[in-house]
Amino acid sequence: MPPFFKRNSRLKLAFVLLVCAVIVCSLSHRDYPFLPLDIKEKIPLRWNTAKWRGTTNSSYRCGEESETDWTSIKSNIIPAIELDRDRFLYPVLTNGPNNQLIGFRDAVYLAIKLNRTILLPFFNKHRTDDSRINTTKLIPASQRIDIDYISRLVPVMANKKISNICQKGFDDVYLTSERALHMARNAAKHVGIRLKITSKEELPNVFPRDRNFDALRNINAKEISLRHLYASQGRCAIYSAPYRSVGVKENPGALRRVREKYFNGEGSLKDESINTSNLSDQELYALITMSTVKPKFVRKIVDGFMDVSRLASTNYMSVHWRYDPADWQKRCVKSGRRGAVSSMCDSATNARPTDLASAIGNYSKTVERQGSIRLTTVYFAAPLTIQPFIEEVKRLIESRQEIAIVTQSDLKDYLTQFGDCDVIQKNFDDIFSQLEMDICSRAQVFLRSPSSSWSKVIISKRVASTTTYRFDADILSLVQEQIERRHYAK
Numbered sequence: 001m002p003p004f005f006k007r008n009s010r011l012k013l014a015f016v017l018l019v020c021a022v023i024v025c026s027l028s029h030r031d032y033p034f035l036p037l038d039i040k041e042k043i044p045l046r047w048n049t050a051k052w053r054g055t056t057n058s059s060y061r062c063g064e065e066s067e068t069d070w071t072s073i074k075s076n077i078i079p080a081i082e083l084d085r086d087r088f089l090y091p092v093l094t095n096g097p098n099n100q101l102i103g104f105r106d107a108v109y110l111a112i113k114l115n116r117t118i119l120l121p122f123f124n125k126h127r128t129d130d131s132r133i134n135t136t137k138l139i140p141a142s143q144r145i146d147i148d149y150i151s152r153l154v155p156v157m158a159n160k161k162i163s164n165i166c167q168k169g170f171d172d173v174y175l176t177s178e179r180a181l182h183m184a185r186n187a188a189k190h191v192g193i194r195l196k197i198t199s200k201e202e203l204p205n206v207f208p209r210d211r212n213f214d215a216l217r218n219i220n221a222k223e224i225s226l227r228h229l230y231a232s233q234g235r236c237a238i239y240s241a242p243y244r245s246v247g248v249k250e251n252p253g254a255l256r257r258v259r260e261k262y263f264n265g266e267g268s269l270k271d272e273s274i275n276t277s278n279l280s281d282q283e284l285y286a287l288i289t290m291s292t293v294k295p296k297f298v299r300k301i302v303d304g305f306m307d308v309s310r311l312a313s314t315n316y317m318s319v320h321w322r323y324d325p326a327d328w329q330k331r332c333v334k335s336g337r338r339g340a341v342s343s344m345c346d347s348a349t350n351a352r353p354t355d356l357a358s359a360i361g362n363y364s365k366t367v368e369r370q371g372s373i374r375l376t377t378v379y380f381a382a383p384l385t386i387q388p389f390i391e392e393v394k395r396l397i398e399s400r401q402e403i404a405i406v407t408q409s410d411l412k413d414y415l416t417q418f419g420d421c422d423v424i425q426k427n428f429d430d431i432f433s434q435l436e437m438d439i440c441s442r443a444q445v446f447l448r449s450p451s452s453s454w455s456k457v458i459i460s461k462r463v464a465s466t467t468t469y470r471f472d473a474d475i476l477s478l479v480q481e482q483i484e485r486r487h488y489a490k
């Protein structure tokens with residue numbers, strides 16, 4: 001410190017304050033803390049290492065430190081569709097996990113049409129997920145999709161690269177509705193990247209500018225329309241709240257055509273480049289749907305569970321019952337419900353465990369009669385918030401001794417072997433839901449819950465598979481028949 005400070009304490013204080021002010025200024029210049037980037041892209045399991053505690057069917061173990069192997073992806077995978085690797089799209093996903101997945105697919109579609117590389121986003125835990133409170137709400141992309149699969153289709157960048165790639169800020173904000181601007185601002189804060197401000201209006205560079213724009217209603221999937229709507233050349237664009245926002249969605253015919261032409265028997269893309277001008281918009285969307293599959297660790301855990309529970313060696317029917325009071329049924333208490341929602345609410349709220357047990361038992365007999373498929377077991381999936389309801393259905397089905405039943409209590413037992421696996425414990429509900437989806441999607445018959453994206457994602461997967469599932473049906477209608485029978489029997 002200069003000698004004259006020793007004599008003058010006021011000057012000394014002023015000097016200290018000045019130094020503090022400089023430090024504060026330089027920190028705030030960073031705009032936002034680099035929060036989620038501290039979350040490592042962990043994948044729970046490792047493969048081809050020691051056998052797990054002597055189990056015979058698996059050669060994997062908990063691998064806290066294992067991360068997406070980007071070096072291997074870069075050196076071994078050439079994407080079927082090449083995109084500009086110098087311009088990027090960062091999707092901001094919204095609502096429940098399967099809405100996010102569909103939103104991610106929309107974002108990949110837009111990225112292809114705009115010739116941009118996808119920066120992998122974070123996904124979010126569902127609002128009923130208890131672990132949001134103790135740990136984090138964020139889920140790295142590698143815990144929701146298989147990064148190898150999407151990398152075979154298009155080039156994608158690791159989330160952590162965003163601080164380098166977009167360090168000067170997001171040039172443009174692509175909106176799906178006016179509400180999405182607020183979400184883009186929040187997401188930008190989270191990843192620590194500012195939205196560039198246009199000089200005159202002090203607003204971010206927003207596309208489209210029409211305040212009444214709503215992508216759900218007025219969008220056209222054609223490339224020319226999308227390029228016109230999101231007409232900007234900036235390096236980094238943030239795409240806020242995609243969900244059914246590109247004017248195209250899964251189509252059964254397109255899924256089948258694409259599977260036959262571009263995928264091999266195991267369901268991975270053939271190793272050849274794809275010229276997108278030879279594809280219809282629906283076929284392109286089908287390619288994306290089939291390239292966004294569950295992560296490998298989810299599939300591996302399910303392989304193990306299927307063996308232990310004997311589902312793998314039986315003909316089983318899976319049932320998804322989505323209608324929990326804690327989440328789905330909330331829409332039923334809103335005033336003014338009409339039409340389809342109203343009648344679904346009536347069935348969902350009146351359904352008793354006996355209705356489900358009878359509906360499941362009767363339908364398995366119908367399948368046997370009409371399709372000569374003897375179903376010996378049911379896998380019954382439902383949100384963790386209605387465990388007592390599930391257990392009651394299980395008890396009733398077991399007491400009738402017509403068909404065996406496996407539920408989440410069996411899956412939970414199986415998962416106790418991963419008790420020391422931190423990633424699984426911290427994201428238990430999220431991973432559990434994905435495991436149940438995978439179990440449901442492999443069944444010989446699937447009874448879906450209408451209005452649920454959880455069910456819808458499974459249906460697309462089944463439509464795209466090499467098997468034709470003739471007996472897939474809607475559980476709510478089957479249950480409604482039982483409610484009516486009960487009513488008229490009074």
Ligand SMILES: Nc1nc2c(ncn2[C@@H]2O[C@H](COP(=O)(O)OP(=O)(O)O)[C@@H](O)[C@H]2O)c(=O)[nH]1
Binds near residue numbers: 322432453
């Ligand atoms: N474990 C489990 N969770 C479920 C099931 N159905 C719904 N959930 C929970 O509810 C969420 C559903 O949210 P979302 O993916 O938006 O699907 P949607 O609300 O049905 O359209 C999931 O993420 C789970 O947390 C189920 O059958 N099993």
Ligand SMILES: [Mg+2]
Binds near residue numbers: 095096097099
């Ligand atoms: Mg939802």
